Amino acid sequence: MATHGFAGQETHAHAAPQGFIRKWVFSLDHKIIGLQYYFLALAAVFVGMFLSLLMRIHMIWPTVALPLVGEIKPETYLSLVTMHGTIMVFFVLTTAPQGGFGNYFLPIQIGAPDMAFPVLNMLSFWTTFLGFIVMLAAFFVTGGAPLHGWTGYAPLSALPSAGPGEGLGADLWIISIAIFCIGALMGALNFITTTLDMRAKGMSMMRMPLTCWAWFITAILGLLAFGVLLSGGILLLMDRNLGTSFFVPLVTVNGQLTGHKGGSPLLWQHLFWFFGHPEVYIAILPAMGLCSQLLSVFSRKPIFGYKAMVYAMLSIGFLGFMVWGHHMFMSGMSPYTAFAFSIMTMAIGVPSAIKTFNWLGTLVRGKIRFSSPMLFAIGFVSLFVSGGISGPFLAQPVLDIPLHDTAFVPAHFHLIMGVASIFGIFAATYYWFPKMFGRMMSESLARWHFWFSFIGTYCIFMPMHYLGMAAQPRRYSQFTELQYLAHLIPLNKFITYAAIVTIAGQLIFVANLFWSMFKGKKASDNPWEATTLEWTTATPPPHDNFGGRTPVVHNGPYEYSVPGAPRDFVMQSDPAIKAAH
Amino acid sequence: MGLVLLIIIWLITFVSTYFFIAKTWWLPVGASASAASIDHHFTITYILMGIVFVAAQVGLGFFVWRYRDRGGSSNKAEYSHGNTTLEIIWTVLTAVLFVGLNLMSSSIWASERFRPAEANAVRVEVTGMQFAWYFRYPGPDGKFGATKPELEDASAGGEGALGLDSKDPASKDDVVTGTMVVPVNREIEVILRAHDVIHSFFIPAFRFKQDAVPGLAISMHFTPIQTGDYEIACAELCGLGHYKMHGIVKVVSQEEFDKWLAARQAEKQ
Numbered sequence: 143m144a145t146h147g148f149a150g151q152e153t154h155a156h157a158a159p160q161g162f163i164r165k166w167v168f169s170l171d172h173k174i175i176g177l178q179y180y181f182l183a184l185a186a187v188f189v190g191m192f193l194s195l196l197m198r199i200h201m202i203w204p205t206v207a208l209p210l211v212g213e214i215k216p217e218t219y220l221s222l223v224t225m226h227g228t229i230m231v232f233f234v235l236t237t238a239p240q241g242g243f244g245n246y247f248l249p250i251q252i253g254a255p256d257m258a259f260p261v262l263n264m265l266s267f268w269t270t271f272l273g274f275i276v277m278l279a280a281f282f283v284t285g286g287a288p289l290h291g292w293t294g295y296a297p298l299s300a301l302p303s304a305g306p307g308e309g310l311g312a313d314l315w316i317i318s319i320a321i322f323c324i325g326a327l328m329g330a331l332n333f334i335t336t337t338l339d340m341r342a343k344g345m346s347m348m349r350m351p352l353t354c355w356a357w358f359i360t361a362i363l364g365l366l367a368f369g370v371l372l373s374g375g376i377l378l379l380m381d382r383n384l385g386t387s388f389f390v391p392l393v394t395v396n397g398q399l400t401g402h403k404g405g406s407p408l409l410w411q412h413l414f415w416f417f418g419h420p421e422v423y424i425a426i427l428p429a430m431g432l433c434s435q436l437l438s439v440f441s442r443k444p445i446f447g448y449k450a451m452v453y454a455m456l457s458i459g460f461l462g463f464m465v466w467g468h469h470m471f472m473s474g475m476s477p478y479t480a481f482a483f484s485i486m487t488m489a490i491g492v493p494s495a496i497k498t499f500n501w502l503g504t505l506v507r508g509k510i511r512f513s514s515p516m517l518f519a520i521g522f523v524s525l526f527v528s529g530g531i532s533g534p535f536l537a538q539p540v541l542d543i544p545l546h547d548t549a550f551v552p553a554h555f556h557l558i559m560g561v562a563s564i565f566g567i568f569a570a571t572y573y574w575f576p577k578m579f580g581r582m583m584s585e586s587l588a589r590w591h592f593w594f595s596f597i598g599t600y601c602i603f604m605p606m607h608y609l610g611m612a613a614q615p616r617r618y619s620q621f622t623e624l625q626y627l628a629h630l631i632p633l634n635k636f637i638t639y640a641a642i643v644t645i646a647g648q649l650i651f652v653a654n655l656f657w658s659m660f661k662g663k664k665a666s667d668n669p670w671e672a673t674t675l676e677w678t679t680a681t682p683p684p685h686d687n688f689g690g691r692t693p694v695v696h697n698g699p700y701e702y703s704v705p706g707a708p709r710d711f712v713m714q715s716d717p718a719i720k721a722a723h
Numbered sequence: 724m725g726l727v728l729l730i731i732i733w734l735i736t737f738v739s740t741y742f743f744i745a746k747t748w749w750l751p752v753g754a755s756a757s758a759a760s761i762d763h764h765f766t767i768t769y770i771l772m773g774i775v776f777v778a779a780q781v782g783l784g785f786f787v788w789r790y791r792d793r794g795g796s797s798n799k800a801e802y803s804h805g806n807t808t809l810e811i812i813w814t815v816l817t818a819v820l821f822v823g824l825n826l827m828s829s830s831i832w833a834s835e836r837f838r839p840a841e842a843n844a845v846r847v848e849v850t851g852m853q854f855a856w857y858f859r860y861p862g863p864d865g866k867f868g869a870t871k872p873e874l875e876d877a878s879a880g881g882e883g884a885l886g887l888d889s890k891d892p893a894s895k896d897d898v899v900t901g902t903m904v905v906p907v908n909r910e911i912e913v914i915l916r917a918h919d920v921i922h923s924f925f926i927p928a929f930r931f932k933q934d935a936v937p938g939l940a941i942s943m944h945f946t947p948i949q950t951g952d953y954e955i956a957c958a959e960l961c962g963l964g965h966y967k968m969h970g971i972v973k974v975v976s977q978e979e980f981d982k983w984l985a986a987r988q989a990e991k992q
Contacts, residue, residue, distance in 0.1 A: 393920075509793075514794075520728060541765055
């Protein structure tokens, strides 16, 4: 694909705004919008984490009244489950890595002055923000937040009479997700166009940092997946409010006919997971890209197998759309299709394994610096392996018989999609904070934060595998009703204690973030001695990113320890190195 | 720092692996004919994945320690962009491992889900509703009587909850219970239904799980091989009482089963 000179980009540049509202609120600057997304995700992650804390406390001290919510009833617990999952998946894991860091650094890393469509960019943020407000509103309406889980399986999610929270709360939940989808679609278009059209001279696709590849592929997944969820959400709203029956067959609730007939509950599951599985990769791909980047930077070594990494991400993105049925092995879907979905799912494990091998290969014969971003990148690799290893269990329909819908599943996806992705967000924060705020974060606080998070999350999620093998179903608020669960209560207690400590440890991060913003050590333009374009510009970058300069790229993104070079890194904009291959 | 990372990563790996190997928490007792083959395949997957897990984590810990920055200019990182031969080797190895595992398990899946229940299997209709399981036996005529949604009365329990149509002659000898009773060493055909939302019929000891979906009648089978009481759980989120939607399956001898069923039918007359 052709790259363009600065002339082609001039139309996208706009004058620096004056005045608080245009500069900080309705900003067109991708950097400000990136920060807005980041702080939205930060607010969301604390809401989501607080909800999980309440869940864990309720599981082991069921009679205790809790702050803000008081007594927890069975339906309150399920509302917490639903809102925790939804907020974390949409407003944290989809928002921070792509909307936050992608927005801020994609244009700079490819040498562009802004995103391709700055107004669209602003709109996509404010749409997402509106979605978050609507989501939170579900807590405060009559009946409270919905109890149908983040997957919103119909008919439970389609029938207001099916439980508390399935009234207005459920409508708001669907509307919020629909709004989020619209924001995500606008964002995806912007990312794709920017990547294809706005690269600086010399920045061929195969010279892009792996972070940019990850954001680009994530955007394509988003474009294809969010539209389907949006349609599904609209159909569900119609079933709930307009008397249609897309997802509801003839059912009775409490012996009362609901007036629906002929719909298919499995249709919702197909639509949801057609989005839901690619969504997993939407959450993890940016972290994969970033950690590839960091392992190279801090090992002072080129990434092992750049092309293999790109092809692996592309195949993950491609295969990611053909595996959704593995969520439905026990659903009543034809058992024959399970074969196909299972084989595709096992196949997607191959590029994931390639990436892991390449990360290890990058470390070998490196010269590793244990700066805080690197600690989280190493943590990411460890968590990715641990979370990934349970995948081949769940991918086999036969093993899904005992494991599906047990604690084994949350153990698997929390490690890989939750915690590993969050480690990516932490790593990105520690890595790019100096560029964004012109100051360094405290390294010693960052290390404490790392140890709390790394050991803590293993203590929370590793034991959940054991619970799942012992057949503890997920989404249970109490383990007293089934006798065979009684012996698992001590292990559940252990998980709750670990969660309390780990969550407390996150306060170190918040303290460090805000303290360093104002009091941190002044950062130089390139504190990590990295090679990509964001480190060639001022700190923080000027409004047009490069201060009127036109970056020209001569080298690949990972030229570290090049023999004969004066320093152990060669910037992408440095004169071309000879031995490059 | 490299050494601390190595110790912590190794420690996490070995402690986790210990609990997996010691089986401190493990699959429930297997009491059905398919439990042995499912558990066997679980163990194979478990050993292979366990080896990959330990190897990758131990390698990661070792590499971060071994290749740490020791300071000084003699300590240089290698300038290498990778190795295509290695890439091909590990791509092929993982592909063989993953696809191979999958193919190994496919015959078990086929016998669980492709093969219909035997003609002489004991038929039980299982209906899930918020938040109870009901079990229906067709009686001597071998036919389930008609049910009508408009006749459903959840508070009546039993036949009333299912909306059994007493006008249908086939329903006269149907037996509806809140506890599932089945004979040992006979194949049981379950026909799964749901009235309101999706439930999932989960008997951990039988390695049996299948969603009960409104609008569908899903036929499955299992063969209990040990007498005793086994717990039934609901495994699909179905509303506020999800966690207490449980039941019991009593596995008894054929004689006891026949006696029990006859007694239930006598009660009806």
